[in-house]
Amino acid sequence: MKIAYRKFFSPLFFLLCWEGVTRAGMVESWFLPPPMEVFATLWAMIVSGEVPYHTAVSMGRAASGYLVAAAVGIGLGLLIAWSVLIEDFFDPLIELIRPLSTFALVPILFLWFGVGDTSKVIIIFKSCFFPILLNTIAGIKGVDRKLILAAQSLGANGRQLWLQVLIPSALPVIITGLRISTAMAMMSLVGVEMLSSDSGLGFLVIDAQRTFDTRRVFAGIIVLSAVGFSIDFAARIIQSKAVAWHTHTSLGGKYP
Amino acid sequence: MSFIDAHNITKTFSGRNGAEATLAIADISLAIGENEFIALVGPSGCGKSTFMLMVAGLEKPTRGELTIDSRPVTGPDQQRAIVFQEFLLFPWKTVRGNIEFGPRLNGVKKSQYRLLSEELIRLVGLQGFEHCYPYELSGGMKQRVAIARALANKPRVLLMDEPFGALDAITRESMQIELQKIWQQARCTVLFITHSISEAIFLADRVVVMSSRPGSIKKDVAIELERPRTREMFTSERFRHYERLLKECIWEEEQIPQACFA
Numbered sequence: 001m002k003i004a005y006r007k008f009f010s011p012l013f014f015l016l017c018w019e020g021v022t023r024a025g026m027v028e029s030w031f032l033p034p035p036m037e038v039f040a041t042l043w044a045m046i047v048s049g050e051v052p053y054h055t056a057v058s059m060g061r062a063a064s065g066y067l068v069a070a071a072v073g074i075g076l077g078l079l080i081a082w083s084v085l086i087e088d089f090f091d092p093l094i095e096l097i098r099p100l101s102t103f104a105l106v107p108i109l110f111l112w113f114g115v116g117d118t119s120k121v122i123i124i125f126k127s128c129f130f131p132i133l134l135n136t137i138a139g140i141k142g143v144d145r146k147l148i149l150a151a152q153s154l155g156a157n158g159r160q161l162w163l164q165v166l167i168p169s170a171l172p173v174i175i176t177g178l179r180i181s182t183a184m185a186m187m188s189l190v191g192v193e194m195l196s197s198d199s200g201l202g203f204l205v206i207d208a209q210r211t212f213d214t215r216r217v218f219a220g221i222i223v224l225s226a227v228g229f230s231i232d233f234a235a236r237i238i239q240s241k242a243v244a245w246h247t248h249t250s251l252g253g254k255y256p
Numbered sequence: 257m258s259f260i261d262a263h264n265i266t267k268t269f270s271g272r273n274g275a276e277a278t279l280a281i282a283d284i285s286l287a288i289g290e291n292e293f294i295a296l297v298g299p300s301g302c303g304k305s306t307f308m309l310m311v312a313g314l315e316k317p318t319r320g321e322l323t324i325d326s327r328p329v330t331g332p333d334q335q336r337a338i339v340f341q342e343f344l345l346f347p348w349k350t351v352r353g354n355i356e357f358g359p360r361l362n363g364v365k366k367s368q369y370r371l372l373s374e375e376l377i378r379l380v381g382l383q384g385f386e387h388c389y390p391y392e393l394s395g396g397m398k399q400r401v402a403i404a405r406a407l408a409n410k411p412r413v414l415l416m417d418e419p420f421g422a423l424d425a426i427t428r429e430s431m432q433i434e435l436q437k438i439w440q441q442a443r444c445t446v447l448f449i450t451h452s453i454s455e456a457i458f459l460a461d462r463v464v465v466m467s468s469r470p471g472s473i474k475k476d477v478a479i480e481l482e483r484p485r486t487r488e489m490f491t492s493e494r495f496r497h498y499e500r501l502l503k504e505c506i507w508e509e510e511q512i513p514q515a516c517f518a
Contacts, residue, residue: 149314150344154358154409155334164361168348245348248391 033215042219050204051223058193058200059227061117062185065124069185070178073129077136077174078167087137094133102127102188106195115196120189127188128181135177139170172239172246179235186228201227257326258287259445260311260413265320267306280306282470284320290412293439293446295456295463297502299509303471304449308415311447312336324413334362337406341418343398345390351377351401352386358409369408376404379438396427403435407442414439416448420455429487432458436484453506457498458485465502468509475505 015035021027022034029037045051080087102123109119143166151165167174193202201224208216240247267281281303288294296304309315310322313332322329324336337358345354352373359369377386380400390398399419406414419435420428432455439446450456456463457479465475479498481489489495 144344146340146342147344147346149309149312150338150340151346151357152314152332153312153336153338153415154405155332155361157361160361164357165346168346171348243348245389245391248389 030212030214033218038215038218038222041215042222045216045219051219054199054201054204055223055227058189058202061120061193061200062124062189064117065121065189066128066181066185068121069125069128069181070132072125073132073177073181074136074174077133078140078162080133081137081140082162094130097126098130098134103191106192110196120192120197123192124185124188127184131180131184132174132177135180136170136174139173139177140166142173143169172243175239175243179232179239182231182235183228186224186231190224257323259290259292259325260286260288260447261321261323261326262286262307262311263321263323265307265310265317265322267303267310267315268318279470281317282472284466284471284473286464286473286476288445288447291443291445293448293459293461295448295450295460296466297450297453297456297463297506298466298471298474299468299506300451302466302468302509304466305417307466307471308338308417308447308449311413312338312415334358334409335411336413336415337409337411338415338417339399339402339406339419341421343390343395343402343422345398345401345405347390350387350389351382351393354390354401355404355408357405362409372408373404376407379407379441380404381434394427395423396431399423399431400434403438407438407444412444414442414444414446416446418449418451421451428452428455433487435459440484453499453502454490454495457481457495457502458490463498463502465505465509474509475502477502 018032018035022029022032042051076090080090105126106119106123109122113119113122147169148161148165151161156165189200190202190205193200194206197203201220205217205220205224208214208220263285265281265284266279268277268279270277284307296307298304306315310317311324311329313329313336346357349357355373355376356369359372364372373386377383380403382397382400382404385393385397390401393401399422403419420431423431436459448456448459453463460479463477463479464473465477466472467474477498481492481494
């Protein structure tokens with residue numbers, strides 16, 4: 001994969017402006033610390049093992065919620081796309097829960113499951129589940145009817161049709177849902193860790209804020225941004241490899 | 257008894273929300289002999305494709321009887337393969353993967369279907385493109401893959417729904433010549449839908465003209481030109497005679513929508 005150097009320009013420009021503003025003494029350093037100091041703090045936090053520890057805890061929570069959402073979302077999505085009866089049964093419930101803010105469920109989940117990891121994983125599950133479910137349904141339902149006729153005329157029975165035509169054909173859309181949900185997982189993770197936690201990246205940021213240690217706040221935000229970016233970058237590579245045929249038939253082929 | 261026997265086939269599509277049912281096909285009877293090449297022409301919406309899907313077993317007639325080799329058609333069968341205008345290849349499979357799709361589904365051994373796909377790739381002239389994906393191919397090449405994929409099940413009936421309709425005129429002509437060659441080697445019964453009268457005459461043993469909706473058979477013309485047919489025949493007196501005959505017949509069917517005068 002080729003990376004154009006010009007893509008580094010805007011982040012560097014941003015950092016330079018930031019450094020300039022702080023060096024010029026335009027703002028107090030507790031309000032906005034210079035980036036060099038933030039990176040120094042970040043480095044110290046990495047070396048001390050603080051950042052690796054909290055990152056690992058956060059990733060564990062995010063991965064648990066995400067993977068369960070992926071399994072249930074794809075499974076239920078396939079069932080709903082397969083049967084109108086199942087669709088009619090689940091659809092109203094889905095449409096009632098889906099628009100609900102994930103955080104509206106926080107009080108009741110804390111009440112039921114305590115403030116521990118169970119509640120957090122359920123919150124992450126809720127935020128990842130719907131994009132995966134809806135993309136799976138849309139992916140299967142969007143398969144060209146005539147492609148199915150073509151496969152049937154070649155002798156595909158019901159099971160073969162699903163495994164060898166419908167699912168591969170819907171895969172680009174399903175993978176898009178999986179990719180959207182990685183970002184959802186990161187967002188709800190941070191939120192819920194800020195609400196109640198003694199570990200994780202969200203906790204790291206909110207805890208630093210409580211002691212007015214702005215450098216640590218920024219260091220935590222940079223870690224979150226880097227983690228989120230890396231996950232999406234990996235997801236993009238997996239996507240381009242898994243459905244290379246689709247990348248080439250759509251606009252997506254223009255991007256790395 | 258003919259090989260394919262359609263007897264008083266009628267098809268109605270039920271209207272939505274209690275709207276009146278449309279009569280798509282009215283009382284078609286058609287007998288097709290084994291290894292015969294039949295071209296089906298007629299105005300758009302006359303039910304040609306519906307009739308073909310019924311022969312494929314992918315649609316059911318509302319009334320009438322349809323038998324192939326004396327057995328009633330009950331559903332799709334590997335003995336009947338379809339080639340569509342839109343190619344409908346599997347975009348995630350290579351040329352070879354597409355061609356081997358049918359035999360693999362039907363449990364043919366790998367050593368056998370590999371041999372078969374190689375033979376078919378040679379037959380349709382796609383050597384060197386085995387590992388290409390459909391997005392890497394031109395329209396004409398895609399349709400060659402679709403034809404090879406259809407032939408891979410060794411069908412006794414090949415159904416082609418305007419297979420060359422999406423191709424440019426030059427590719428189309430060379431595909432017609434190719435198809436004649438392929439048909440002479442593969443030996444199967446072909447039902448070929450087209451909008452091009454000259455294409456129908458060039459390829460078919462018989463050209464069947466359908467009337468506009470509700471579709472029924474208006475004329476059935478045997479084309480007596482020797483095979484293999486060549487490009488030169490397009491300008492022959494005989495060819496032109498058939499062309500005139502069929503065009504007149506179709507012009508009668510051309511209905512100018514009333515709305516044009518409103």
